[in-house]
Amino acid sequence: MTEKQLKEILSEGKSLIEQRLKEYMSLIADENDPVKKAMEYSLMIGGKRLRPILTLQFCKACGVSEERAVPFACAVEMIHTYSLIHDDLPCMDNDDLRRGKPSCHIAFGEENALLAGDGLLNLAFETVSGRFGDISIPAENQIKAIGYLSSCSGIDGMIGGQTLDLMSENKSISLQQLIRIHNLKTGAMIRSACVLGAIVAGADKKTVECAEIYGNNIGLAFQIIDDILDITGDEKALGKPVGSDRENKKSTFPTLLGIKTSREYAQELTQSAKEALSAFENAEFLSSLADYLLHREK
């Protein structure tokens, strides 16, 4: 697949997700204005929509129309967004900017940002349990998807990763601990995005496991490249200042392994991710995406 074709699919997926998210938000009562607006602001502020696109594309790779996966893909993006809102709060990372714009609590106040985060986490589960009437898969698979999603976002998944990350602040940690943190903090929801697509498509256990392997591997590779770009990246291309990890004295893959070994590690992970794709009918995009994420410059 050419890079042009890949970018077209990414762009189509992004449009599809953003349109549906907008539709969902239009169905929420207007009386809750400040919090509804805060939810919408953070949800629509942009981003690559990588996670929901993975959900759509895994469904497609199993031979099922991506339309069926849209509500699940949107739920993954809602949970990702809520985690960013809460992460930016003063008691957490205290970040005033997100994607170059005022973060949610700067734009809407802390109390509305707190409730907007809660509201988005909750809305994810409303969405996958059928609030918007756009789910058409057997109830057993739907329960499986909700269970998988909730375990990845919860205390033994993403929230666990946020906890470990807080615990490791200003401490030197081992490579093993660093991997553990990222496998949970960013990896769990990337894995969930992949697996949900397969579950929604009605894939068998072995295929679902291959989606897990792909998700785990590109999730970690994604974080390693993020860490490298924080050292070598171009601020203009990235749209954010580089060097923040060093400033915050954070343990990262390059600080523990050096840049060269970190990049090799990301390459190995990408390779493993691509090998797991043999279980799928049509995984050309997912294979190209793994390479694209490895070589990205922003």
Added chain:
Amino acid sequence: MTEKQLKEILSEGKSLIEQRLKEYMSLIADENDPVKKAMEYSLMIGGKRLRPILTLQFCKACGVSEERAVPFACAVEMIHTYSLIHDDLPCMDNDDLRRGKPSCHIAFGEENALLAGDGLLNLAFETVSGRFGDISIPAENQIKAIGYLSSCSGIDGMIGGQTLDLMSENKSISLQQLIRIHNLKTGAMIRSACVLGAIVAGADKKTVECAEIYGNNIGLAFQIIDDILDITGDEKALGKPVGSDRENKKSTFPTLLGIKTSREYAQELTQSAKEALSAFENAEFLSSLADYLLHREK
């Protein structure tokens, strides 16, 4: 039913719920210690466990063993607890005490309290989607229960009520607005508790609607009595200072209607709740409970 019998059932329900909540928490990874401990602290700090008991008793009133409703009852309590943790945070009500003990963020720090709240909201959905292997109802009913629960706790339910409550701070509001706030802020989860019990028992649509009516009515009556007790109550019996509403210049039922009319309104609501119980096989406890909540002194 005598008050002694009623209190026995309340006490048995409380034990059953607290035991299961403890079991669930023991199954969460210990590596997330500070947040896990914060979740457990707030979950086990006590309270009447009114909401989960309603879930158990509605299941029983439909002729089905209350055991089947336990995971759903526990989920309701988790969501109630998360909402209290987030409500107590400095950017919300900034309360240092909860049930006479340090609130979660005082005991564990704001960042851990934030994540503990997120973790409990998420754990509720993990629980009802089967994380703990204790659900044995048809998948269709399970989805129905998850959908109902999530709509009651979300932006058009409890979170919507919290939003309206924030918006009404330091403003004089109408009786209609006050009812709307409480129907969402406390009423939605009380209604959800009742309805979940009926759904889990496999009740038909009409019966579920009767559970809704009961929940709506006792939910509002509960709040009116709370408001009255904040004026007339005994601090020692209540375990919290009275007069806080007046101090905070909050609009309450007594400030808008006077104490006498407020009590009459609560009586009417209780009567309507009891009438809705005719749809159930065995609702003696639920009928006595409505009266007990009306006449409570704490």
